[in-house]
Amino acid sequence: MSDLIDEPSEGENTPEFTVTEISGAVKRTIEGTFGHVRVKGEIGRVSRPRSGHVYLDLKDDRNVLSGVIWKGVAARLAVQPEEGMEVVTTGKLTTFGGQSKYQMVIEDIAPAGMGALMAMLEKRKAALAAEGLFAPERKRELPYLPEVIGVITSPSGAVIRDILHRLRDRFPRKVLIWPVAVQGKQCAPEVTRAIEGFNAMTPGGALPRPDLLIVARGGGSIEDLWGFNEEIVARAAVASDIPLISAVGHETDTTLIDYVSDQRAPTPTAAAELAVPVRSELLAWVEEQGARLTRAATGAVDMRKQRLRDLSRAMPKPESLLDSPRQRLDRATERLPAALTRAAQVKRLRLSEVSGSLRPATLMRRVDEARARLADRAARLNPDLLTRDVKRKKDAFEQISARLSRVATGQVQGWTNRLQALERIRQTLGYKETLNRGYAVVRGDGDVVTTAKAAKKAASLEIEFADGRYAVGAGAAPRKAKPKETPPDQGSLF
């Protein structure tokens, strides 16, 4: 600020704020002015961090407003925010000085009109249908006659009364009522817990587990029925092991649970009709079956009795069985003597026919014929032929004998010649021939002696010449020496 120029610039007298001061001032202004507002818009991005608070954007075609739902509030909201939902939020505006932001603290959310609700429902339906939860093959058969029926509905009001009345009319049964709120934000969680609770019971336990469930509610506005459109209810119905009939609202109201239940009843009364058969009809049916049973059983016996009667009627009398054979016998007996006489006559006639042609002349003629044939054969029997044949055969035999003799003699002569030739060769090769050429064999004590040394040792010696043997020395007696082996030195001569 200049001392010389005393012209204060514009706005100089405006008080100065610190950032915190202005921030606080804005906060006060905004919270003061917008302490309770309702804002309509479409929900944009929704985030749910661990803290449990819910952060979301509200938007229209131009602007965005940040919103927060504190944890405690979020838990008790009837409608949970979903992206794309058209809603009216109630709450207050506040600022967030640390980031120079403002936002809305939401205390309640309501769908903005029917269209928004229906659009949301369509979206859920599409999602569950895509999971296959509406498939017809998922639907289970209801038990024909359930022992215990679990009814999930409001304990007071027309609905439970209608159901009980109709059950009583048709077939009184054990009924367990699980009281729930059927509208408002408690509706969905309570119905869900009831379905799960019934399924958790053990059959035959202290609390008998129902074998059929009915979830029922009377008619109402779509907002009233909204609890039955909640996904948790639908999923509980899908997970239920106990077959489930849904009867929510009037016939024209179809809620999400109707798509996943095993049977949908248009009204609570209709649900009771689906649940049990009519006892009096069944009693009549059983009676009728009993009657048919007896009729059929006695009928079977009667039928056989009748058949037996018929058959025995059709059976012939025993005496009549013999009538016809007896008649045959009578006729045969009558004809027997006549037949015998006739047979004798026929045979006699044949005998006389045969004996007529039997005469000695016939026999004689046959003898003569045979004799003539004999004479003829005897004349042709001539010994000459036989004799000629014998002579011819004898000549042939003599010829062959002569040839045999010639051949035999020649062969024996040949063998003799060969034998002599061999003997000559044997003689030539023997040592005796050598003796003939002047050599001698010396033997000492019977053995051939070939050295002077051996001759000295011998007690007596014998010398063989070609013409005989000569003993040398005392006691030597001429012996017939056996032919000895040719000594080795002589062997080498060959």
Next chain:
Amino acid sequence: MSDKPVDKMSFEEAMAALEAVVGQLERGDVPLEESITLYERGAELKKRCEAKLKEAEEKVAAITLGEDGQPTGTKPVEGL
């Protein structure tokens, strides 16, 4: 014909079995001895059906819930 003992059958099973027995007898093609056995079985099934129908006893109870929403027991319901 199922082998399940008759007194273990549900009403529906007994009903179906009885119907089968009656049908078989009515066709009349069952030997006599067997038809007697069948008749006896039919009578037994009929008794079972009647017994199940006689069990038609109404008992209505409401579940009482604790603070946490879990069932704690039942109380009889009158006048509905």
